Amino acid sequence: MLKKSMTQLFVLVLAFTLVLTACGANNVGNGNTGNKNEGTTPESTTPAKEEAKQVEFTIGYATGDPATKKAVADSIKAFTDANPNIKIVDVSEGTSSSYLDWLKTKDAVGEFPDLVEMRDTEIFAKAGKIAELPSDLTDLFSKTPEVNGKVYNAPITFNAPQGIIYSKKAYANAGITELPKTYGEFLEAQEKLKATGITPIVVGGKDIFHMGFWLNKFLIDEVYVKDGDWNSKRTAKTVSFTDAGPVQAMTDYKELFTKYVDKGWLSTADNQTASILVSGKAAQLFSGPWMFTQIKEADPSFEFGYYALPDRAGGINVIGLPSPAGWTLSAEAAKDADKTEAMKSFIRFFFSKEQYSQYLKAANGIPSTKEEVIYEATEQMQEVLKIMADPNVKKSLAINNWWGENQIPPQFRNWFYKLMQDLVLKDGNVAEYMGKADVEYDTQVKANKQ
Amino acid sequence: MALPLTDNKKKKKKKWQTYAVLFILPSFLLYLLFVIVPTFSSLYLSFTSWDGVSSDIRFIGFNNFVEIWNSERVHNALKNTLFMAVVLVLLENIVALALAMLVDQVRWFRNLFRSVFYFPVLLSGIVMGFVWTIILNYNFGVINQLLDMIGLSSLKADWLGNPDFAMLSIILSTVWKSAGYYMIIYLAGLQGIPQELAEAANIDGANRWQQFLHITFPLLAGAMTVCIVLSMIGSLKIFDQIAVMTDGGPGFETETLTYIIYKVGFGELRQGFGTALAQVLFLLILIVTIIQVKFLRKREVQL
Numbered sequence: 001m002l003k004k005s006m007t008q009l010f011v012l013v014l015a016f017t018l019v020l021t022a023c024g025a026n027n028v029g030n031g032n033t034g035n036k037n038e039g040t041t042p043e044s045t046t047p048a049k050e051e052a053k054q055v056e057f058t059i060g061y062a063t064g065d066p067a068t069k070k071a072v073a074d075s076i077k078a079f080t081d082a083n084p085n086i087k088i089v090d091v092s093e094g095t096s097s098s099y100l101d102w103l104k105t106k107d108a109v110g111e112f113p114d115l116v117e118m119r120d121t122e123i124f125a126k127a128g129k130i131a132e133l134p135s136d137l138t139d140l141f142s143k144t145p146e147v148n149g150k151v152y153n154a155p156i157t158f159n160a161p162q163g164i165i166y167s168k169k170a171y172a173n174a175g176i177t178e179l180p181k182t183y184g185e186f187l188e189a190q191e192k193l194k195a196t197g198i199t200p201i202v203v204g205g206k207d208i209f210h211m212g213f214w215l216n217k218f219l220i221d222e223v224y225v226k227d228g229d230w231n232s233k234r235t236a237k238t239v240s241f242t243d244a245g246p247v248q249a250m251t252d253y254k255e256l257f258t259k260y261v262d263k264g265w266l267s268t269a270d271n272q273t274a275s276i277l278v279s280g281k282a283a284q285l286f287s288g289p290w291m292f293t294q295i296k297e298a299d300p301s302f303e304f305g306y307y308a309l310p311d312r313a314g315g316i317n318v319i320g321l322p323s324p325a326g327w328t329l330s331a332e333a334a335k336d337a338d339k340t341e342a343m344k345s346f347i348r349f350f351f352s353k354e355q356y357s358q359y360l361k362a363a364n365g366i367p368s369t370k371e372e373v374i375y376e377a378t379e380q381m382q383e384v385l386k387i388m389a390d391p392n393v394k395k396s397l398a399i400n401n402w403w404g405e406n407q408i409p410p411q412f413r414n415w416f417y418k419l420m421q422d423l424v425l426k427d428g429n430v431a432e433y434m435g436k437a438d439v440e441y442d443t444q445v446k447a448n449k450q
Numbered sequence: 451m452a453l454p455l456t457d458n459k460k461k462k463k464k465k466w467q468t469y470a471v472l473f474i475l476p477s478f479l480l481y482l483l484f485v486i487v488p489t490f491s492s493l494y495l496s497f498t499s500w501d502g503v504s505s506d507i508r509f510i511g512f513n514n515f516v517e518i519w520n521s522e523r524v525h526n527a528l529k530n531t532l533f534m535a536v537v538l539v540l541l542e543n544i545v546a547l548a549l550a551m552l553v554d555q556v557r558w559f560r561n562l563f564r565s566v567f568y569f570p571v572l573l574s575g576i577v578m579g580f581v582w583t584i585i586l587n588y589n590f591g592v593i594n595q596l597l598d599m600i601g602l603s604s605l606k607a608d609w610l611g612n613p614d615f616a617m618l619s620i621i622l623s624t625v626w627k628s629a630g631y632y633m634i635i636y637l638a639g640l641q642g643i644p645q646e647l648a649e650a651a652n653i654d655g656a657n658r659w660q661q662f663l664h665i666t667f668p669l670l671a672g673a674m675t676v677c678i679v680l681s682m683i684g685s686l687k688i689f690d691q692i693a694v695m696t697d698g699g700p701g702f703e704t705e706t707l708t709y710i711i712y713k714v715g716f717g718e719l720r721q722g723f724g725t726a727l728a729q730v731l732f733l734l735i736l737i738v739t740i741i742q743v744k745f746l747r748k749r750e751v752q753l
Contacts, residue, residue: 098717100717100719101716101717104502104503104716104717104719105716107502107503108502108716123501123503123719124503126504127501127503127504127505128504128505129503205611205699205700206610206611206696206697206699207697208697208699262588262589263588263608264587264588264589264608264611265608265611266608266610266611266612266699266700267583267586267587267588267608267609267610267611267696268587268588268589268611272587272589272590275590276589281589410718410719411714411717411718411719411720414713414717414718415523415718418698418699418701418702419701419702421699421700421701422700422701422702422703425613425700425701425703426613426701443517447499447517447720447723
């Protein structure tokens with residue numbers, strides 16, 4: 001514990017993907033301060049006379065994680081303080097439904113945000129609701145994934161890897177002195193934890209997205225690291241959920257959930273998991289770095305560690321590939337030159353070195369900019385960054401984050417996660433349930449083609 | 451035989467009719483715009499594959515209805531909806547009637563009891579859902595904490611996560627919320643029953659149960675028709691509690707038709723399919739209500 005403060009070092013955080021791909025980086029500055037931009041288009045060289053013009057635009061983003069929500073809200077405030085002529089109306093809301101549900105509801109009532117955190121780019125691009133990212137902004141980022149050959153998003157952060165967040169005290173009590181190097185060792189550790197009377201794993205299964213953490217862990221290990229085009233093959237019916245890989249993945253999931261997960265997992269919300277972990281009712285949580293702030297806030301004295309969960313052979317496979325998501329201009333707002341200019345200014349401001357580092361620190365994010373960003377990283381976050389920088393770690397995506405030919409029917413994810421809840425609840429036969437997944441997948445593909 | 455109207459009276463009547471139309475017009479236009487037009491447009495949308503976002507609306511004939519017919523998920527939701535409706539109608543009415551009789555007969559704090567029993571009605575379904583979610587939480591909920599405190603930890607359960615209890619928990623919390631509303635209707639009915647009938651029955655030697663069975667119950671038939679029809683419609687449309695308390699889970703255990711309509715329509719980008727499901731629910735409510743009203747009207751007693 002006494003070393004904790006020492007571990008909070010100021011660390012030079014490189015944008016890891018930048019290390020691999022950042023050739024031709026530019027000095028991309030904050031549009032507000034008039035820093036130089038690569039592009040010399042009229043938009044990027046905002047004349048002073050336009051600053052006085054009053055502009056207003058709406059903004060919408062996911063508010064599920066309180067730390068991230070606050071970090072975005074702080075950025076908005078800092079921007080509007082520095083640009084009094086620009087008013088940003090934050091239309092984001094806390095909601096019990098998924099972010100996509102909320103966004104679609106907003107669209108249905110004619111309140112689609114002008115600037116929106118987009119996660120389902122392909123759907124909204126197809127519907128003509130979003131505009132391409134202005135070309136002078138794309139150079140800010142080390143990678144900008146394309147959808148049908150077009151770039152729509154300013155990636156807020158790169159996808160962060162999920163891993164085991166564990167209580168150091170619980171591990172010590174169970175005599176676990178070394179972190180598991182294979183999945184088998186991990187299961188042995190669960191037995192040791194169970195023997196001490198503590199619930200080994202807390203899961204926030206009430207929130208359907210949380211189910212995805214574990215389900216995708218197993219799917220990545222058994223399916224996606226072996227074949228990144230598995231989804232497109234499933235759409236073409238050349239592979240099946242009843243194949244050995246997916247069946248093994250869900251067999252592992254079922255075994256883990258039956259033996260080692262908190263009994264109340266189906267009524268536990270994602271935002272309750274931190275409290276359960278720090279209260280000592282459970283020893284571990286499988287989640288991403290965005291939880292670090294929540295855990296710290298729940299109990300600043302709680303000592304915890306983080307590691308990537310290995311597969312059976314000891315390999316490390318994590319979510320970490322970029323996917324088309326991030327700040328996106330709505331097609332409607334992009335028609336208005338003043339609004340577009342204001343939104344571009346905000347995006348430049350958000351990703352400016354100083355502002356972005358504050359956001360990353362609060363949200364424990366993986367930087368997406370070409371420019372190096374320095375921020376204070378905790379001991380746990382350093383581990384995350386190490387994993388992301390390690391060339392031996394295989395990067396992949398969750399079932400619903402693939403795009404292009406590999407995009408699954410948008411409604412399939414939630415249905416599949418619920419089916420997997422049902423599998424555990426009813427102690428079902430894995431192969432039989434995966435057969436149901438095949439039928440539903442094909443039905444949804446067919447329905448979407450109509 | 452009505453006397454012929456003089457010119458003056460005719461003019462006056464016409465003037466009043468014009469006023470009436472002018473007063474009705476704003477409400478009618480709003481009703482037309484927000485109810486009639488969407489109703490008819492939804493009828494069309496139910497025959498399309500519209501995703502709710504794009505402008506591409508394709509007519510696909512009866513495909514949505516064929517899918518509804520074949521969908522295991524819809525069958526499950528229909529089964530849950532009907533089960534919930536039947537149990538809720540029974541429980542809500544039994545509890546409401548019992549509360550009404552209690553409040554009707556209590557001598558002290560009558561108004562306090564009325565207010566207390568009616569209070570949950572004022573809460574929105576969303577708020578009520580959140581409150582009960584906290585109460586029923588496995589790790590932090592009051593119920594499990596109490597069981598722990600009194601040494602009955604073995605009875606602790608995941609009230610919203612266990613398929614055996616999830617539906618029951620939703621039903622009980624809904625009864626808690628809505629029984630007060632029906633209590634007021636029953637109370638009005640009870641207060642309309644002439645006191646002399648009870649006094650005459652007393653003189654004839656009828657006990658309390660006999661008085662209830664042969665006097666109170668038949669004379670409450672009117673109130674009962676209203677309460678049963680309203681609670682049936684409310685139960686078939688139940689949504690808020692499910693959205694907040696279980697999200698249709700665990701698995702698909704508490705998915706109902708209204709919930710699935712929202713889920714597929716908004717969450718799964720299948721507005722056409724969701725609208726088709728809404729038509730099915732509309733038909734279901736219509737049929738059930740017609741049967742109920744016909745059956746219940748027969749047993750109503752006119753004083």
